[in-house]
Amino acid sequence: MRVLLHPVAITSVLILIVLSQPSFAQHASVERVPMVHPGIVMTAEQLDLMRDRINRGIEPQKSAFDVLKKDRRASKNYTPNTEHFEWGAGERDAQACWVQALMWSVTREEVYAENVLNILDAYSTLEEVTGKTKDLRIGLMGTMFMRGAETVKHTYPKWRPETEKAFMDMYDKAFMPTLMTRVEHENNWMSSITESLMATAIFKDDPELFDLAVYRLGIYLPTNIPLENGQPAELWRDIAHAEEGIGALIQTAEMARNQGVDAYGWLDNRMAKGMEYLGEVIDTKDDRFEKNYPLDVGWEIVYNHYHYRMGMEMPWTKNLVQTVRPEGLFRHTSLGTLIKGEMDKNRPVTISHWRLPIAYTGASYSHTLRRYGCTSPVEWVQEVEASLPSGLNLSSNGQVTGNIEAAPGVYKFVLKSSGTSCDPVSTTYYLPVKNLLPAAQVKASEPGLWYEYRTPHFGTDPGLDSFQSLATGSTPTFSFSVAEDEQYAIRFSGYLDVLADGSYSFQLGTENQSRLYIDDQLVVDHWMRDNRARIAWNQFDSKLGLKAGKHKIVLTVNNGNYDRHMLYGEWPSMRNLLEVQWKIPGTTSHVPIPQSALFNPGKF
The missing domain is CATH 1.50.10.100 (Chondroitin AC/alginate lyase)
Incomplete structure (x- = not known):
C-alpha cells in the first residue's frame, strides 16, 4: 500500500518578450522555431x-x-x-x-x-x-x-x-x-x-x-x-x-x-x-x-x-x-x-528535445545536452552548416555555455553526438535569443513597497487596472500584516532593484490567489480557486531576462475565494504563506527577495 506524503520541490519553464536592439555582428538564421505538421499527438x-x-x-x-x-x-x-x-x-x-x-x-x-x-x-x-x-x-x-x-x-x-x-x-x-x-x-x-x-x-x-x-x-x-x-x-x-x-x-x-x-x-x-x-x-x-x-x-x-x-x-x-x-x-x-501501443518498441530515443531554453543577449547561458542509449561517454561536435550564436561554445561533453553576443532571433545549428557504444546522430537544434528587458528610468530611493488594500476580495482578477481601495500606505516588504479581515485583496507595487544583467527566475507562494508582474508582464500566475493547486508553488518558476537597474514589480493577492479550513487541515504549512522568491544569475537556488531590493515610489 502506498504511503501518502507531503510536497517537496523543483522545476522550471519559461515564456516572454522581444524588444529591438542595435546592430550585431551575427543575426538570426531563421525567423522562428518551425512547427512540425501534422504534429498534434501524431506526426x-x-x-x-x-x-x-x-x-x-x-x-x-x-x-x-x-x-x-x-x-x-x-x-x-x-x-x-x-x-x-x-x-x-x-x-x-x-x-x-x-x-x-x-x-x-x-x-x-x-x-x-x-x-x-x-x-x-x-x-x-x-x-x-x-x-x-x-x-x-x-x-x-x-x-x-x-x-x-x-x-x-x-x-x-x-x-x-x-x-x-x-x-x-x-x-x-x-x-x-x-x-x-x-x-x-x-x-x-x-x-x-x-x-x-x-x-x-x-x-x-x-x-x-x-x-x-x-x-x-x-x-x-x-x-x-x-x-x-x-x-x-x-x-x-x-x-x-x-x-x-x-x-x-x-x-x-x-x-x-x-x-x-x-x-x-x-x-x-x-x-x-x-x-x-x-x-x-x-x-x-x-x-x-x-x-x-x-x-x-x-x-x-x-x-x-x-x-x-x-x-x-x-x-x-x-x-x-x-x-x-x-x-x-x-x-x-x-x-x-x-x-x-508498442509503437517505439526497438526504436529507443536518442535525443529528447531540439528546442533549447531561451537565451538573452548580453547574458550568460548554460545548457546541458543529453544523448540517450549510449553506455559509453558521448562526444559532441558542431557541424559546419550553421554556427552557434556568437559568444556560445560547445564542450565535447555537451555543455553549451557562454555569454550571448548575437542579435535577438532564432538560431539554427546542427550538433553531432557519438560514442563507442552508439552510432553518430546529427540533430538540428533551435535556440531562441531575446533581449533583456530595459530598466526603468526612475529615481525611487525610499525602501519598501506601496500597498492598496480592499475588502471584500475580488470576484475576478483586475489585472493591472486601478480599483477602489479601503486603505493605502507603505510597507517594508510583501506581508499580510496590513490585512484586517478574512476576505480581502492587497496589491503591492514598487521597483525591484536588479544589480546585474542576466536571466532571473521567480517563484511565488501564497495561501490564496495571486499574480506577479514584472514591468507589466505577467510572470507567475497562481490565480487558482482550487487551493490544492497552490501546494506545489515551489515546483514551478518563470524566467525573465532583465537589465541591471530598477524594474516595476506588482503583486496582487486575493484572499477568501476558497475554503481555507480544508487547505489548512490537509496542508497546515500553507497558513499565511506569502513567499516571493528569485534566483539571481550565478546562483543555484531560489531565495526570498530581500527588502534591500525593493523600492517604494508611492502609488503608480
Missing part, C-alpha cells in the same frame, strides 16, 4: 507507421483498429448532429472529427477526410458553448477538433481553406476566450484546457500560443502531481478525476515532444511516477479511494514513451496497459493502443 511519420503496422497485421494496432472500425463515430455515413450545442452530441461530434481523420489516415478512403470537413462545416455556425460546465466542454472538444483538422489538412490534397476559415472564425469566438483564460476549476479542468490550447497552437502554427501552452503545462504538471512520489492532487476526491487530469497532461506532453520540447522529463519524470502511483492503486483495488477503476486516458501512450523510448521499468503501468488494451476513446484522451 506524419507516426501516422505512416501506424498504417503500416495495421496493414501488416502487427499487434496491438491491428486489433485496436478492428475495434475502432465498429464504432459509430468511425462510420462512413457519419453525420454531425445539427443540435451540436447539446453536450453529448457536441462531444461525440468532436471525437468523430478525430476518429474519422484516423480512418482516413489508415484506409486512404476520401469519404473519411470529407466527413472531417463536413463536421467542421457543421460547427462553423456554432455561436457559443453554453452551460455550467462550458469551460470543461471547450477543453474536451477543442483538442478533438484540432487533431482531426490538423491530420486532414496536412495529408488530404482536397483540403478546403474556406472550411478552415469558417470553422476557425467560429472557434476564435466560441473557444479561444476560455482557452486563453485561467478558469476557477483547476487540476483536470485546466489540464484539459491546456491540452486544447497546445493543440490549437499547433494547428494555428502559432509559436507564441505554443509557448503559452508550454508555460501552462509547467504549472499544471506539479498542480496535478504535487508530490515527488507521484501522489495525484485529486487522489482523495476519486481515482477517475485524478486519471482524467494526468491523462490530459500525457496527451499534451506527447504534443510538446513532437514539437521539440521534452515535458515528459520534467520534475524527474513526474508523469511516470503519477501513472505508476495510480496504476498500483487501481491494480491492487485499494478500497480507500472512490471510483477506483481504469479509464482509457493514455496508459499505452505513457508506457510507450517511458518504457520503449526511454528504457524505464513501469510495472504497474504495464499491468494497466494489459487491462485496458485495446484502449478506447474516453472523452478527449487516448485511443492509445492504436496510435502509440
Whole structure:
C-alpha cells in the first residue's frame, strides 16, 4: 500500500518578450522555431507507421483498429448532429472529427477526410458553448477538433481553406476566450484546457500560443502531481478525476515532444511516477479511494514513451496497459493502443528535445545536452552548416555555455553526438535569443513597497487596472500584516532593484490567489480557486531576462475565494504563506527577495 506524503520541490519553464536592439555582428538564421505538421499527438511519420503496422497485421494496432472500425463515430455515413450545442452530441461530434481523420489516415478512403470537413462545416455556425460546465466542454472538444483538422489538412490534397476559415472564425469566438483564460476549476479542468490550447497552437502554427501552452503545462504538471512520489492532487476526491487530469497532461506532453520540447522529463519524470502511483492503486483495488477503476486516458501512450523510448521499468503501468488494451476513446484522451501501443518498441530515443531554453543577449547561458542509449561517454561536435550564436561554445561533453553576443532571433545549428557504444546522430537544434528587458528610468530611493488594500476580495482578477481601495500606505516588504479581515485583496507595487544583467527566475507562494508582474508582464500566475493547486508553488518558476537597474514589480493577492479550513487541515504549512522568491544569475537556488531590493515610489 502506498504511503501518502507531503510536497517537496523543483522545476522550471519559461515564456516572454522581444524588444529591438542595435546592430550585431551575427543575426538570426531563421525567423522562428518551425512547427512540425501534422504534429498534434501524431506526426506524419507516426501516422505512416501506424498504417503500416495495421496493414501488416502487427499487434496491438491491428486489433485496436478492428475495434475502432465498429464504432459509430468511425462510420462512413457519419453525420454531425445539427443540435451540436447539446453536450453529448457536441462531444461525440468532436471525437468523430478525430476518429474519422484516423480512418482516413489508415484506409486512404476520401469519404473519411470529407466527413472531417463536413463536421467542421457543421460547427462553423456554432455561436457559443453554453452551460455550467462550458469551460470543461471547450477543453474536451477543442483538442478533438484540432487533431482531426490538423491530420486532414496536412495529408488530404482536397483540403478546403474556406472550411478552415469558417470553422476557425467560429472557434476564435466560441473557444479561444476560455482557452486563453485561467478558469476557477483547476487540476483536470485546466489540464484539459491546456491540452486544447497546445493543440490549437499547433494547428494555428502559432509559436507564441505554443509557448503559452508550454508555460501552462509547467504549472499544471506539479498542480496535478504535487508530490515527488507521484501522489495525484485529486487522489482523495476519486481515482477517475485524478486519471482524467494526468491523462490530459500525457496527451499534451506527447504534443510538446513532437514539437521539440521534452515535458515528459520534467520534475524527474513526474508523469511516470503519477501513472505508476495510480496504476498500483487501481491494480491492487485499494478500497480507500472512490471510483477506483481504469479509464482509457493514455496508459499505452505513457508506457510507450517511458518504457520503449526511454528504457524505464513501469510495472504497474504495464499491468494497466494489459487491462485496458485495446484502449478506447474516453472523452478527449487516448485511443492509445492504436496510435502509440508498442509503437517505439526497438526504436529507443536518442535525443529528447531540439528546442533549447531561451537565451538573452548580453547574458550568460548554460545548457546541458543529453544523448540517450549510449553506455559509453558521448562526444559532441558542431557541424559546419550553421554556427552557434556568437559568444556560445560547445564542450565535447555537451555543455553549451557562454555569454550571448548575437542579435535577438532564432538560431539554427546542427550538433553531432557519438560514442563507442552508439552510432553518430546529427540533430538540428533551435535556440531562441531575446533581449533583456530595459530598466526603468526612475529615481525611487525610499525602501519598501506601496500597498492598496480592499475588502471584500475580488470576484475576478483586475489585472493591472486601478480599483477602489479601503486603505493605502507603505510597507517594508510583501506581508499580510496590513490585512484586517478574512476576505480581502492587497496589491503591492514598487521597483525591484536588479544589480546585474542576466536571466532571473521567480517563484511565488501564497495561501490564496495571486499574480506577479514584472514591468507589466505577467510572470507567475497562481490565480487558482482550487487551493490544492497552490501546494506545489515551489515546483514551478518563470524566467525573465532583465537589465541591471530598477524594474516595476506588482503583486496582487486575493484572499477568501476558497475554503481555507480544508487547505489548512490537509496542508497546515500553507497558513499565511506569502513567499516571493528569485534566483539571481550565478546562483543555484531560489531565495526570498530581500527588502534591500525593493523600492517604494508611492502609488503608480
